[in-house]
Amino acid sequence: AQKITQTQPGMFVQEKEAVTLDCTYDTSDPSYGLFWYKQPSSGEMIFLIYQGSYDQQNATEGRYSLNFQKARKSANLVISASQLGDSAMYFCAMREDQDSSYKLIFGSGTRLLVRP
């Protein structure tokens, strides 16, 4: 079974509107971390936001927020007030803390295109 699932290969959003990128995960580890990264066409992976499994509140970083629903095992990224520069690939990733390698498991990504 896929550990990280991103069901939206591509998304469109109008500039200045909000958009939600979906991510569901599968783990039996009670302690884990969830991450979102942005990859523009230049290729660099930009860290956006982190949510720990024990965090009581949903993570927020500027225009990015993470809608963490633990029971549903979902960690959707919400981008508010979309900008043209938000057009990029977005990857959801998970780190399982019982795995002492600290490696990240990535989803297949969602390509977001912001329309002017």
Add this chain to the structure above:
Amino acid sequence: GAVVSQHPSRVICKSGTSVKIECRSLDFQATTMFWYRQFPKKSLMLMATSNEGSKATYEQGVEKDKFLINHASLTLSTLTVTSAHPEDSSFYICSAREVERYTSKRWGTDTQYFGPGTRLTVL
């Protein structure tokens, strides 16, 4: 903070030559670094985990003799693609793990920060 550099950003080489890619954490110490490979329009594929002062741990299917990894210091890991062939052409990207201490806002996070990547083309 949390800046990772990678050099070179782009390299073109002839088949049979070896190519070394450097990954540096510029403003933090990284006991663990990771090497990924990414094919066009695909997700990142973890190749190996590089631990400072010890041997790298390779993922299944990755040839350790072909992709040599050295993590000689807390800020530098290198990936050497030996006897490169056209099928090794790809985008290689490294990351460095930063472990933050607890702050007043939240528990310490354990985050991987990525380098800008190296595009390797083997002719």
